[in-house]
Amino acid sequence: QVQLVESGGGLVQAGGSLRLSCAASGRTFSSYAMGWFRQAPGKDRTFVAAIVRSGSTTYYAESVQGRFTISRDNAKNTLYLQMNSLKPEDTAVYYCAAGPGEIIRMQNGYRSWGLGTQVTVSS
Numbered sequence: 001q002v003q004l005v006e007s008g009g010g011l012v013q014a015g016g017s018l019r020l021s022c023a024a025s026g027r028t029f030s031s032y033a034m035g036w037f038r039q040a041p042g043k044d045r046t047f048v049a050a051i052v053r054s055g056s057t058t059y060y061a062e063s064v065q066g067r068f069t070i071s072r073d074n075a076k077n078t079l080y081l082q083m084n085s086l087k088p089e090d091t092a093v094y095y096c097a098a099g100p101g102e103i104i105r106m107q108n109g110y111r112s113w114g115l116g117t118q119v120t121v122s123s
Contacts, residue, residue, distance in 0.1 A: 002026050002098045002112050009094060009117030016086050016121075022079035022096030022114060030054075030074040033101030035110055036081050038092035038119075048094070049081060050104045059105055063089075086121045093118050 003025040012018050022034070035050040049070035050059045058070050069082040079096055093116040103109030 004114035
């Protein structure tokens with residue numbers, strides 16, 4: 001288990017960029033696969049991106065592929081999501097999550113969650 005805290009959310013114009021961070025506590029960060037999920041008002045929480053323990057393999061939702069980049073720095077116990085070419089449809093609360101990596105693109109594959117950070121993209 002690991003404690004997670006997201007940061008870096010805010011208000012940006014369409015076409016702009018934003019970088020989210022997720023700080024993890026403890027000594028076992030590198031033992032977890034990590035993912036980003038998002039939830040817009042009135043909608044279900046959906047998968048955004050994921051990364052394996054070593055950082056060598058990444059996965060993306062079709063809606064963000066080519067625009068978002070997930071990465072991790074295991075020495076700093078930190079997960080990142082670089083978001084470029086942002087669209088109003090990207091507006092949501094973004095959550096980071098940690099899990100064993102068995103079901104890396106599904107919400108129920110993760111056992112630890114942060115409280116989220118708000119991203120708002122204006123038109």
